[in-house]
Amino acid sequence: MTIIGLDAFGINVFRSYSPPVRAIKYIEMKNGIYDEVHIREKTSDIDKSNVKEDWQMDSLLLGKFLGDLEAGNINNQGIQIEKFAIKRRKLNEINSITLGYKDFVNNNQFVYEDYTQPSDNFIYSIVPVGENALEGQENSIEVSSNFAGFYLVDKDINEVLGFDKYIGSEPNVSVGLTQGRVQIDTLSKYPSFFYTDQSYNSFSLQAVFLPEEWERVGQKYDAILKQFVYSHKPFIAKGGDGSIYIVDVHSPVKDVPLNVYKGREYMTVTLQCTEIMDYESYLSL
Numbered sequence: 001m002t003i004i005g006l007d008a009f010g011i012n013v014f015r016s017y018s019p020p021v022r023a024i025k026y027i028e029m030k031n032g033i034y035d036e037v038h039i040r041e042k043t044s045d046i047d048k049s050n051v052k053e054d055w056q057m058d059s060l061l062l063g064k065f066l067g068d069l070e071a072g073n074i075n076n077q078g079i080q081i082e083k084f085a086i087k088r089r090k091l092n093e094i095n096s097i098t099l100g101y102k103d104f105v106n107n108n109q110f111v112y113e114d115y116t117q118p119s120d121n122f123i124y125s126i127v128p129v130g131e132n133a134l135e136g137q138e139n140s141i142e143v144s145s146n147f148a149g150f151y152l153v154d155k156d157i158n159e160v161l162g163f164d165k166y167i168g169s170e171p172n173v174s175v176g177l178t179q180g181r182v183q184i185d186t187l188s189k190y191p192s193f194f195y196t197d198q199s200y201n202s203f204s205l206q207a208v209f210l211p212e213e214w215e216r217v218g219q220k221y222d223a224i225l226k227q228f229v230y231s232h233k234p235f236i237a238k239g240g241d242g243s244i245y246i247v248d249v250h251s252p253v254k255d256v257p258l259n260v261y262k263g264r265e266y267m268t269v270t271l272q273c274t275e276i277m278d279y280e281s282y283l284s285l
Contacts, residue, residue, distance in 0.1 A: 037063040060137065079130040086112050087125040087138070096125060097283050104128070115153045115160050116236055116283065117145045118244040146240070150205050152228055152249065152271075153236035155282075161228060163207035167266070173239065175203040200275040201245055205237070208266050217267040221254050224269060234282060237273050246282040247273040 087096035149164025180196030211220035
């Protein structure tokens, strides 16, 4: 049986002039024995014979019921899915950035946590990738990201360090812009200025941290230094106000109580951050 829109022909032949149904998101078939299901996007060149078709360029699904979940949706001859690409874009953008990949495992679910996003609204997409690296049709969902405070993100291991706790009055994050600016004193009353392409932001992040049950504050501080200072690699610094920077983290300062008795007293850590590249370029690396 072949179905076009809501009109079926093949076993009982009939056709109406009602417009076809488009953008179908869900199909359910009942009370029958089905050997194969083939869903295509175009309807003008469908073969109305009882001969099964191979994968076509407009095929969305070709389920042969072979005891697995392989049904295609790779727009290239029905090749096997090798992995899934996780992509993200803003609502007003056309092109997506690829956040990462997950290997395809039959009948297996996976979870992907994205800490690299700023505070904004996004379209996240899961895209099947074939064994020849061609991508299929994406499945998308709109997501809103909202958070408070500032965070340092290690993109390589997808971990964060939150600067969202404090004691007393809430601290401010003062972001200063540095530009390449050259002053030339002339014989006239006023000097002249020339600007270079250099332009970067710098700021400090400060927060209160508590060690884990098995740690002392000194051990917690050493762990922060090892991951975010001594590694000497770029990090994402993002704030709840929507700002996001790629920074070098340096010049740490630790403040702790003078007399420590229990071993788990709080500490205040201050880190200096200097912008070293733009966010889009970093994600494309």
